[in-house]
Amino acid sequence: MAKKTISFKVEKKDGVQAFWIAVNQHDVPINGEQGSISVDEAGDHMLVWAFEGDSGGKLAITGTVGAKTVVEVKQSVIPPNRHRASGFKSFDLN
Amino acid sequence: MRTVAALTGTLLLLLGSLTAWAADSPPRSVTSQGMASSEVDAGESRFEINAATDDSNATVKIGRTRSVGPGLPGHRSYFDTLTASATAPLAKGGGSTSLATNAGFPDAFTVTGKYSRLTVMRRIVDPADPKLKSIREEMQANALAEGVSADDVKDLVCDSGNVATYAASRLDEFDALFWDDSKPTIIWGGSGTVGRRDFEFLQDDLNKQSQSKTPWGFSAFAAVIPPTTETLLTAGVAYRRQWKDADETTLCPASGTSASITCKSGPGAAPIEATQKIAFAEWRHAFKKRAVSLKIEYDFENKLLAAGLPIYLLPSGDSGLGGGIRIDWVEAKGASFGVFVSKVFSLFPE
Numbered sequence: 001m002a003k004k005t006i007s008f009k010v011e012k013k014d015g016v017q018a019f020w021i022a023v024n025q026h027d028v029p030i031n032g033e034q035g036s037i038s039v040d041e042a043g044d045h046m047l048v049w050a051f052e053g054d055s056g057g058k059l060a061i062t063g064t065v066g067a068k069t070v071v072e073v074k075q076s077v078i079p080p081n082r083h084r085a086s087g088f089k090s091f092d093l094n
Numbered sequence: 095m096r097t098v099a100a101l102t103g104t105l106l107l108l109l110g111s112l113t114a115w116a117a118d119s120p121p122r123s124v125t126s127q128g129m130a131s132s133e134v135d136a137g138e139s140r141f142e143i144n145a146a147t148d149d150s151n152a153t154v155k156i157g158r159t160r161s162v163g164p165g166l167p168g169h170r171s172y173f174d175t176l177t178a179s180a181t182a183p184l185a186k187g188g189g190s191t192s193l194a195t196n197a198g199f200p201d202a203f204t205v206t207g208k209y210s211r212l213t214v215m216r217r218i219v220d221p222a223d224p225k226l227k228s229i230r231e232e233m234q235a236n237a238l239a240e241g242v243s244a245d246d247v248k249d250l251v252c253d254s255g256n257v258a259t260y261a262a263s264r265l266d267e268f269d270a271l272f273w274d275d276s277k278p279t280i281i282w283g284g285s286g287t288v289g290r291r292d293f294e295f296l297q298d299d300l301n302k303q304s305q306s307k308t309p310w311g312f313s314a315f316a317a318v319i320p321p322t323t324e325t326l327l328t329a330g331v332a333y334r335r336q337w338k339d340a341d342e343t344t345l346c347p348a349s350g351t352s353a354s355i356t357c358k359s360g361p362g363a364a365p366i367e368a369t370q371k372i373a374f375a376e377w378r379h380a381f382k383k384r385a386v387s388l389k390i391e392y393d394f395e396n397k398l399l400a401a402g403l404p405i406y407l408l409p410s411g412d413s414g415l416g417g418g419i420r421i422d423w424v425e426a427k428g429a430s431f432g433v434f435v436s437k438v439f440s441l442f443p444e
Contacts, residue, residue, distance in 0.1 A: 010161075017442045018173030018212040020161050025218050027163020027171070035161070046221045049253075050171075050272050052214065052279060054440050055380070073251055079258035079265065081382055083279075083324055083441050086272035087253025088219060088226060 002041040004093055006063045006070060009034050015054030016078070021061060022048045041093055047071050050086040053078055059085075065093055155179035164216060169274065173212045175283075180205045199309045199336055202291035210283030210443070215274035225271060229257060229264050236260040278321055281443060284314040291337065295361040296345050302358075307365055309336035317443050324380040326441050332372040337365040371395040378441055385439040399425040406439040 010033050012019055021028050021035075024045055028037045039045055051059045057078040063071040071091040078085040157177040164171050183201045219226070230252040237247045237260045250256055257268045269275065288310045294302050315330030343362030347355055374391040385406040392399050401423045408417035416438040423429040 015438075015440055015442075017175075018159075018161070018214070020163055020171050020173070020216065022163060022219070024221070029163065030159075030161035032158055032160075046219075048219045048272070050214075050216055052173075052212065054442065073253075076251065076253045077255035079255050081324060081380065082254065082258075083319065083380075084214075084269070084273060085254035086269060087251055087255075088221075089251055090221075 003038045004041045004065050005036050005038045006065055006093075007034065007036045009062045009064075011060045012051070012053070012057070014057045016051055016057035016059055017053045019049065019051035019059055021050075023063075039093075044090055044092050045071075046088055046090050047073070048086070048088045049073065049076065050084070051076070051078070052084045055080050055082060057085075063091075151181050152184055153179055153181045164218065169216050169218060171214050171216050175208075175210050175212075177208045178205070179208075199287060199289050199291070199311070199334065202289040202309050202336070204287050204289030204309070206285055206287040208283065208285040210281060213280045215277035217270075217272055217274055219271055223271060225267065226252070229261060229268050232264060233257050233261040276321055279319040281317040281319075282315065283443070284312065286310075286312045287334075293337070293339060293361070293365040295340060295363055295365070296343065296358055298345070300345055300347060300358050302360065303364075305364060307337040309334070311335060311370075315443060319441070324441060326376070326378040326443070328374075328376040328378075328443055330374055332370070332374070334370040334372075336368055336370075338368045340364065340366050369395050378439075380439070380441055385441075387439070404434065408435075 006023065008021060008028055008030065010019060010021060010030055019030070021030065023037050023039060025048075026037065028035045047061070047063065049059065049061060051057070055078050059073070059076045061071070061073040061076075062069060070093050071089060073087065073089060076085060076087050155177055156179075157175065159176075160172075160174040162172040162174070180203070182203045233252060233256055234247050234250060237250055237256075238244065240260065242250070250260075254265065254269060258265050261268075266275075288308065291307050291309055293305045293307065295305070297303050311332065311334035313330060313332035315328055317326055317328040319326050339361040340363035341361065342359060344357050344359045345362070346357040371394040372391050373394070374389060376387065376389040378387040379385065386403070387406075388401070388403050390399070390401045402420065403422075404418060404420040406416065406418040417435040418433070420432050420434055421429060422432070
């Protein structure tokens with residue numbers, strides 16, 4: 001099956017200490033702000049993220065294939081009185 | 095500006111070690127279910143450079159992070175942070191310190207390298223888990239009921255922030271899908287510092303003599319955030335070898351025939367070594383609208399016990415608490431009280 005490489009950029013601010021992202025149950029190693037993973041071109045995929053930091057800490061994630069944005073999380077926020085947050089988003093490469 | 099430029103130039107010399115830490119490799123390929131090994135991926139090397147000043151210091155910092163996901167057999171995830179910073183004093187003798195025994199390296203130009211690793215236990219989320227769909231649908235339904243437009247609801251990302259806003263009763267259930275909440279967050283790390291400080295002192299002939307010293311030190315810590323708490327417990331050690339000015343004195347020339355004489359004041363001897371061997375423990379807790387931090391230190395070299403208790407009372411911007419009152423206590427000196435306005439509370443070690 002044909003594969004595509006998704007390049008991710010993750011930006012943290014306001015007290016985020018650590019973060020992890022995964023696609024289809026496989027973690028994407030992130031070095032600095034960037035990492036990438038190869039996935040099957042067809043079908044649905046799921047982006048999952050988890051991060052730790054102070055309440056109000058924010059995370060933004062952008063996944064691209066070439067110049068095309070295939071998945072984007074503009075802002076995910078750690079809720080009040082918590083030190084961690086997580087989320088998920090389904091996407092496809094079309 | 096010149097100070098910041100000089101610090102930036104110093105830090106550029108450290109980029110080689112950070113570059114080597116970020117090894118290049120081709121993108122990982124996912125071909126089957128199950129956990130993949132945690133190799134470091136490729137990506138453009140980038141370094142974050144920050145410059146900041148406070149009342150007494152200018153600091154330039156560069157940093158590098160690495161996010162490593164779970165490997166078999168557990169779901170332990172790591173996040174590594176490596177930073178290098180250079181600090182220069184802006185005003186000699188300035189700078190407030192929270193504890194008398196924790197003054198760092200005042201009035202010195204220093205370069206510091208720090209490393210820390212944060213470890214958590216995550217869960218691998220099953221895309222087919224019916225709870226994901228159930229919570230997302232409830233979040234969306236409640237958002238619609240609260241007047242959010244259908245288009246905005248469609249774009250509402252299903253994350254802890256929006257679940258907390260629109261389906262708060264299910265936030266714990268949602269987070270439990272992503273985290274093993276029975277396990278703590280563990281953080282450990284260390285730092286090393288080397289610097290330079292210039293001294294001047296008076297000689298018997300009233301001439302000033304200059305002398306440079308190389309302060310240095312290192313520290314290590316381990317911290318834990320117990321499960322389902324907003325509390326950080328930290329323990330650590332620090333060693334600092336540094337120097338301080340000798341006592342001030344005033345020297346006057348031997349009596350002569352002049353109607354007036356000019357005396358000079360300043361340190362009356364060569365700088366004095368001031369080594370510290372510190373063990374510390376700290377408790378930080380975030381309440382709903384307040385936060386508190388209690389730190390106790392003991393200097394084995396000088397046999398000195400000290401404690402500091404900042405209480406964060408005031409909000410800072412749209413996130414965090416900054417500003418409040420503090421109580422500091424140093425053995426044989428007693429307690430002192432004060433207010434602070436610029437330090438934002440963080441649950442995590444600095």
